[in-house]
Amino acid sequence: MTETKIKILEAAEVEFxxxxxxxxxxxxITQRAGVNIASINYHFGSKESLFREMFHxxxxxxxxVRLSRLRxxxxxxxxxxxxxxLVxxxxxxxxxxxxxxxxxxxxPRFVLAVARCLSEPLELFTRLGREVFQEVYETFFSAIRDAQPQADVKQVRLQLNFAVSSMVGMLTHFSRIEQFAGDPLFHRQKxxxxxxxxxxxxxxxxxxVAVNSQHEVR
Amino acid sequence: MTETKIKILEAAEVEFxxxxxxxxxxxxITQRAGVNIASINYHFGSKESLFREMFHxxxxxxxxVRLSRLRxxxxxxxxxxxxxxLVxxxxxxxxxxxxxxxxxxxxPRFVLAVARCLSEPLELFTRLGREVFQEVYETFFSAIRDAQPQADVKQVRLQLNFAVSSMVGMLTHFSRIEQFAGDPLFHRQKxxxxxxxxxxxxxxxxxxVAVNSQHEVR
DNA sequence: GCTAGGTTCAAACGATCGTTTCAAACAAAC
DNA sequence: GTTTGTTTGAAACGATCGTTTGAACCTAGC
Structure with missing residues (x-):
């Protein structure tokens, strides 16, 4: 990978x-990277492709790592x-x-970059999200289902939806919600x-699952 | 409130x-509302002020409603x-x-509009979020703390942070994550x-709290 | 030294953005 | 009917956007 390409990727993370x-x-982005404007279209093709490449x-x-650790x-x-x-x-x-x-x-800024951009309602990100996370989603869906034999499939799907939403929400809003309290929460250990x-x-x-099982027992 | 102003507010919700x-x-926005371009700056002052007014x-x-029900x-x-x-x-x-x-x-679209816009890292939304939600945040923080006498203050703050992040994440990402599964979850009752x-x-x-109490017991 | 292929550069392209201008249209008060 | 203040209209403002152009530059390979 060219030095210019790396510099662009790094600058793009911060900017996004x-x-x-x-x-x-x-x-x-190009100014921050110290390269010419045209170099993004030369090396990546477009702004969208730049984001896609950074994302991947x-x-x-x-x-x-997630998949191999689970396996x-x-x-x-x-x-x-x-x-x-553990899952x-x-x-x-x-x-x-x-x-x-x-x-x-x-x-590292790319976590925030991805979380925030995925929150924007562009169609591009629907595709990109699937492209990058589909396999992880399905694999962990199965694992969560296996861990709870008493839960039905639709319920597990809802649970995973809650979990993923919480994760993206945390990434996007942690620092902002933190400010409601006046002083930061990061005094605590990571x-x-x-x-x-x-x-x-x-x-x-x-x-x-516990609540739902109770419902079924009744 | 003028008819034009209302039409703009309604169109703005969808567009945002x-x-x-x-x-x-x-x-x-103005095209969707069927009004002149200049009318947004006439009635609201700016794009930012339009969003602020829609938000409030x-x-x-x-x-x-939240505050009065809790009280x-x-x-x-x-x-x-x-x-x-219940809290x-x-x-x-x-x-x-x-x-x-x-x-x-x-x-109604304004829920999505607000959730998605608040995810954008503009400084405007840090201020606006506080402006609109500060009182709710503090009131419910106290209520959650009261409901858990065994939890310490910093822990409750972290919990509320988790909860709010989950809520915003749900609003922003529900429909998108739903698509990972192939078929929608809305077959279930609301x-x-x-x-x-x-x-x-x-x-x-x-x-x-349960886990943390265990830790303290040890 | 020369050539060829990859890379950088300044400049410009067309499009769109939020905002402003100012005259026309309108309504209400006298 | 005239005046006054409010609301709308078409047009333009300056700025910025992502992208493209074509020449200059650089570096291997011969």
Whole structure:
């Protein structure tokens, strides 16, 4: 990969994270990268293709980690379902450990860039989201279903929808909601927040099943 | 309120919901409303002010409902804390019953408009979010804290952050994530989805406290 | 040294953006 | 009927957008 291409990708992360997709401008990106305006269309083809390439470049490895870690656990158990909390942990950690980086170094911006751009209602992002996350979605859907034999399929689908929405919402709105409280929450350890979030989603999901089972028993 | 102003507000909801704030254009809004381009600046001053007015116009009544219902329950109990699930229900229902409207009528668009625009990283929306939601945030923060005497303040703040993120994420991404599954989830009754979501958040929050209490016991 | 292919550059393209202008149309008051 | 203040209209403003152009530049390979 050319040096110019790398510089553009790095600058694009920051620009997309700060301004969203529609708000980001080719001129700002190239200026930040210290390259010529035309180089984006030369190296990537268009603004959309630039985002697509940044998206894949950053999230494909993350998703591979998620899939391989889950498969490790599954093989380790030889057929027995992976516990729900562990499934959620494997889904959450690879992304959120990047957001909640240590205090001495700034968090990578591409997580925010992707989360914020995916919130924009462009048709492009519907396609891109599927392109990048479809396999992860289906694999973890099966794992969550396996972990809860008593839940029906539609319920699990709803649960995963809740979980993913929470995750994207957290990425997009954490810093902003944080400001409601006046002082930041990051005094807490990164690992503690991460664990609390995993617990939040896990408890939320298993709470749904518990309540629903009660309904069926009645 | 003038007829023109109302027509603009209605058109703006659709345009903002479909394209976000940066993606929405004054020309599309006025064209959809059937009014002159200049009328937005005449009646509202600017695109930003138009959004601000739409935001307040729609969400101030919703927030008043949330606050008054919570106070009703509090007075009904005369000092005793309102149960967590009921607090969450009062927070969630006034907004989500609009999103999950019945099949025979399309859902109002301003909910999506606000959720999507608030996801855009413009400084404007940090201010606007506080302007509209600060009081609700603080009031429900107290109620959630009261409902869980064993939880400490910072933990409750984190929980509310999780809850609000989930809510905004749900509004923004529900329809898109739904498409991962192939067929829509809305076969289920509106009330059932709503109850499941309330249970998800409630269980998530109380799950955090339970785990944390265990930690402290050790 | 020359050529060929890949890369960068300044400049411009057409389109669209939010906003402004100012005259025309309108309504209500006297 | 005239006046006054409010609302609409067509047109244009300056700015910025993503993209394209075509010449200049650079670096291997011969």
């Amino acid at each position: 994270a700060d301004n969203g997709f529609n708000g980001a401008s080719i001129r700002n 470049f950053r999230f494909d490895p993350i998703n591979e 490790e656990e599954q093989e380790l158990r030889g057929g027995a379902p992976v516990p729900l909390e 959620i942990r494997i889904l959450v950690v690879p992304v959120f450990e990047l957001l909640l980086s240590e205090a001495d170094q700034p968090p 690992d503690e927040i991460l664990q609390q979030f995993i617990t939040f989603i896990t408890s939320g999901i298993s709470g749904c | 919901a479909d394209n976000g704030f940066n993606g929405a254009s004054i020309r599309n 116009f729609r969400f101030d009544p919703i927030n008043e 009703e329950e509090q007075e009904l109990r005369g000092g005793a804390p309102v149960p967590l699930e 969450i229900r009062i927070l969630v229902v006034p907004v989500f019953e609009l999103l999950l409207s019945e099949a025979d009528q399309p859902p 009330d059932e989805i709503l109850q499941q979501f309330i249970t998800f958040i409630t269980s998530g929050i109380s799950g955090c």
